[in-house]
Amino acid sequence: MSSKIDYEEIAKLISFLEEKKLAHFELEVEGFKIKITRAVPSAPAVEAVPVPGPQSRPKPENSPRLPEVQPQVSGDTLRFITSPMVGTFYRASDPNSPPFVEVGDDVKKSQTLCIIEAMKLMNEIESDVEGIVTEIFVENGKPVEYGQRLFAIQPVA
Amino acid sequence: MFSKILVANRAEIALRIIRSARELGIKTVAVYSESDRTSLHAILADEKICIGPGRASDSYLNVANILSAAEITQADAIHPGYGFLAENPRFAEICEASGITFIGPPAPLIKLMGNKNEARQEMRMARVPIILGSDMIIDTLPEAKKIAKKMGYPIILKAAAGGGGRGMRIARSPSQLDEQFAMAQNEAKAAFNDASLYIEKYLPNARHIEIQVVADKKGNVVALGERECSIQRKHQKFIEETPSPFVDERLRGKMLKAAEDATRHIGYESLGTFEFLVDEKGKFYFMEANTRVQVEHPITEEAYGLDLIKEQIRIAAGEKLSIPDGLRMRGHTIECRINAEDPATFAPSPGKIDFLVFPGGPGIRVDSAAYQGWRIPSDYDSLVAKIVAHAPKRLLAIKKMQAALEMTAIVGIKTNLPLHLAILADSDFINGDYDTQFMERFLAKNGPPK
Numbered sequence: 187m188s189s190k191i192d193y194e195e196i197a198k199l200i201s202f203l204e205e206k207k208l209a210h211f212e213l214e215v216e217g218f219k220i221k222i223t224r225a226v227p228s229a230p231a232v233e234a235v236p237v238p239g240p241q242s243r244p245k246p247e248n249s250p251r252l253p254e255v256q257p258q259v260s261g262d263t264l265r266f267i268t269s270p271m272v273g274t275f276y277r278a279s280d281p282n283s284p285p286f287v288e289v290g291d292d293v294k295k296s297q298t299l300c301i302i303e304a305m306k307l308m309n310e311i312e313s314d315v316e317g318i319v320t321e322i323f324v325e326n327g328k329p330v331e332y333g334q335r336l337f338a339i340q341p342v343a
Numbered sequence: 344m345f346s347k348i349l350v351a352n353r354a355e356i357a358l359r360i361i362r363s364a365r366e367l368g369i370k371t372v373a374v375y376s377e378s379d380r381t382s383l384h385a386i387l388a389d390e391k392i393c394i395g396p397g398r399a400s401d402s403y404l405n406v407a408n409i410l411s412a413a414e415i416t417q418a419d420a421i422h423p424g425y426g427f428l429a430e431n432p433r434f435a436e437i438c439e440a441s442g443i444t445f446i447g448p449p450a451p452l453i454k455l456m457g458n459k460n461e462a463r464q465e466m467r468m469a470r471v472p473i474i475l476g477s478d479m480i481i482d483t484l485p486e487a488k489k490i491a492k493k494m495g496y497p498i499i500l501k502a503a504a505g506g507g508g509r510g511m512r513i514a515r516s517p518s519q520l521d522e523q524f525a526m527a528q529n530e531a532k533a534a535f536n537d538a539s540l541y542i543e544k545y546l547p548n549a550r551h552i553e554i555q556v557v558a559d560k561k562g563n564v565v566a567l568g569e570r571e572c573s574i575q576r577k578h579q580k581f582i583e584e585t586p587s588p589f590v591d592e593r594l595r596g597k598m599l600k601a602a603e604d605a606t607r608h609i610g611y612e613s614l615g616t617f618e619f620l621v622d623e624k625g626k627f628y629f630m631e632a633n634t635r636v637q638v639e640h641p642i643t644e645e646a647y648g649l650d651l652i653k654e655q656i657r658i659a660a661g662e663k664l665s666i667p668d669g670l671r672m673r674g675h676t677i678e679c680r681i682n683a684e685d686p687a688t689f690a691p692s693p694g695k696i697d698f699l700v701f702p703g704g705p706g707i708r709v710d711s712a713a714y715q716g717w718r719i720p721s722d723y724d725s726l727v728a729k730i731v732a733h734a735p736k737r738l739l740a741i742k743k744m745q746a747a748l749e750m751t752a753i754v755g756i757k758t759n760l761p762l763h764l765a766i767l768a769d770s771d772f773i774n775g776d777y778d779t780q781f782m783e784r785f786l787a788k789n790g791p792p793k
Contacts, residue, residue: 272394272411304411329415331393332408333377 265315267337269330273304277326285326287337291319299337302330317341344660345369345420345444349413350388352424353403354712355726356636357384360422363652372416374409376402378720383712390416397722403427406434413443420444420659422652426724429635430457446659448613448634455609456632460503460541466629469608471601474620474628477542484524487542491520494544500524502531503539510534511578513545548778549620551575552587552627554602555643556615557654559664564606566599567643568672572618574766576689576782581759582766583639584677585646588737588775594625601627614640614655620779638729639678641710645733646672675740676733679748679763681711682725686762687791693721697755702747706733706740719756727758737775741767761792 269275277285277300286298293299298310299319321338324330347370350357361371361384373388378397385391392412395402402408404427413421421438423429429447432454438445447453456462460480463473475494480503481487491498491514500523502510512527514520524540532538555567571587572580586595602617616637618630640651647670654665683692699715711728713719719727730751732744745767748760766772769785 272392272408272415274415305407305414329392331412332395332402333393 263341264320265317265339265341266335267299267311267313267339269302269332269334269336270311271302271304271309272331273302273309273329275324275326275328275330275336276301276303276308277322287319287322289319289322292342293317293319293339311336313337313339315339315341344662345656347372347389347416347418348420348422348446348656349374349409349416349418349443350384350422350424351403351409351428352422352426353379353382353384353723355710355729356424356426356638358387358712359710360424360652361388363650363656364422366650367653367656369656372412372418374403374412376722378722381717382720383714383717392416397720399427399722406437410437410441410443414441418443420446420656422446422656423635425635425638430633432457444659446613446656448611448615452609452611453634456615456634458503459501459505459631460539462632463541463629465609466605466632469605471605471617471629472627474546474630475544479541480539481542484521487524487540488517488520490542491517494542497545497547499543499545500527500540501543502527502535502537503541504535504537505531509578546620546622546628547780549622550587550589550778551580551618551630552590552598552621553616553618553637554598555637555640555651556602556606556611556617557651557658557664557666558606558612558615559658560612560661561663562607562610563664564603564611565664565666565668565670566602566606567647567649567666567670568595569598570637570639570642572639573777573779574772574781575779576786580639580680581782582677582679582763583642584675584737584740585642586672586675589621589625594621594627598627601629605629605632613658614651638680638726641708641729641731642676642678645676645708645731646674648673674733674735675737676731677740677744678729678731679744679767680726680759681728681730681751681753681763682759683719683727683756684725684759685757686759689759691721691725692757693719693725694756695719696753698752699754700750700752701728702730702750704747706743707731707747708733713753727753727756738773741773765789765792 286300287293293313295316296312299313300311302309302311317339319337320340323335348364349372350360351374364371371388373385373391374394375382375385375391376395376397379385394408394412395405421443428434430453432450435445435450435453463476466473477490497513497515500512510531512523514523527540528538531540550573552569552571554569558564568585569587569590570583570585572583574582605617614636616633619627620630621627644651685692695718696713696715699713701709708731709728713727730747732740732747734740734743748764751760771777
């Protein structure tokens with residue numbers, strides 16, 4: 187592919203992604219990087235129950251912040267490694283060592299991806315899939331909660 | 344004083360604690376399960392941490408995740424609310440070992456009162472009357488039969504590790520004891536991981552009346568007037584009121600003194616409740632002590648004009664008891680527990696609340712974490728709201744509660760509102776003529792509410 191991509195080619199690429207139902211696509215060639223994320227339609231409301239009373243209520247000025255729900259990217263093949271516990275996220279075994287993995291690295295099944303410190307214990311979190319790390323969601327040293335996404339991995343067949 | 348409290352609970356009691364902490368200028372951390380992402384306690388706390396999946400054993404009972412949540416948010420105290428880890432001495436111990444204050448009594452006191460049989464023996468030493476009982480763990484049916492025969496039927500089998508109204512079975516005859524004994528052991532084992540049972544004489548026409556105590560670390564103790572909790576079904580309280588229509592000034596004085604003596608005897612601190620059975624003659628017997636805030640604490644707060652949660656937090660921080668000695672209750676207060684359940688079958692009714700209107704106006708208080716559009720998870724208990732009515736006299740309080748419940752609308756789920764309204768209109772209830780068997784009689788007589 188040439189390093190010059192025009193509008194038409196991008197449009198073609200998008201329709202290709204539509205066709206293949208891919209949620210996420212990234213391409214990098216010299217001097218050019220493209221990242222396409224396709225919104226996946228959310229599940230339809232399960233029930234539609236008639237609600238008595240006014241249909242639209244004015245939004246209060248200081249409405250409490252709503253819980254942010256992690257977007258349900260059904261990213262066909264993309265796998266997410268989530269935190270099995272509450273703790274502190276570390277990308278390396280100690281402050282002077284290099285991180286276990288970086289974006290773009292190949293990882294094997296059962297390879298250590300990070301450490302979560304909980305109750306003074308260092309818990310190694312392993313990959314449950316072989317593939318390529320496409321995203322690291324948490325910064326080193328930051329707290330994580332149960333179920334929080336840590337890594338996205340594109341499995342290799 | 345603490346700068347940040349982690350609330351290790353959910354729903355209305357978590358919200359109740361968050362409110363008081365906020366008034367005291369203390370930041371709060373909510374912990375929540377995946378089923379509680381949209382629950383109000385998680386929305387209204389200053390910070391929130393997801394601690395596990397919906398199942399309580401993996402989230403609200405997950406000590407490691409809760410302590411890690413306290414650590415990463417740098418909370419300096421944990422309030423356990425009621426239920427879950429509130430009466431788990433090991434949890435209190437681990438909190439203290441981790442340098443986090445457990446807002447409640449010290450672990451050894453939780454442990455002492457947690458074993459219902461040991462608690463009985465301790466009360467005997469404090470000269471608090473206890474019900475005739477086996478005074479030891481009964482392991483076998485023949486043993487149980489021998490003791491029951493000596494005591495006289497009916498008897499009640501109780502799990503030594505029990506509490507919260509669970510792990511109890513009544514036997515009215517030797518053949519019933521045959522049927523119930525193994526079942527009670529299995530139930531105790533399943534619910535509390537301890538099959539130990541003891542036997543007590545069962546008082547069928549008694550009332551369940553409890554005394555709130557508040558004690559600080561310096562030995563100051565105050566006992567607050569009674570909560571009448573006899574309107575209950577399967578040992579689950581339904582309506583509570585204060586004062587009790589049965590208790591006069593003299594009996595109240597004796598019960599307050601007994602609770603105060605017991606508190607001093609064991610060197611108790613924090614909030615606690617002594618539950619008593621009171622027979623027709625006004626004789627009272629210690630049943631059990633709860634080392635945490637009670638579900639029905641709001642009626643005491645309304646009667647005395649207090650905030651017990653604030654008091655509990657201040658005491659845990661080492662402050663002196665601020666309730667003046669000899670404080671008197673005012674008027675009459677009633678609480679109705681509104682549950683998400685079928686009023687006829689009592690089957691839980693989780694689901695989405697499509698439309699919600701709570702009552703209001705002078706003398707009405709609502710403790711609830713429900714809101715319109717919220718989906719009540721099926722993982723936890725069915726309590727939706729505690730509606731409290733306070734008025735100068737008992738009949739006025741009943742009238743106020745009736746009006747309040749009639750103007751309450753919870754659409755989308757089934758609730759026990761119709762049953763509450765039926766009981767509030769019952770002549771025995773209105774006359775204050777009831778005991779712990781009231782609900783059974785009422786349901787047999789009237790059938791399910793329309």
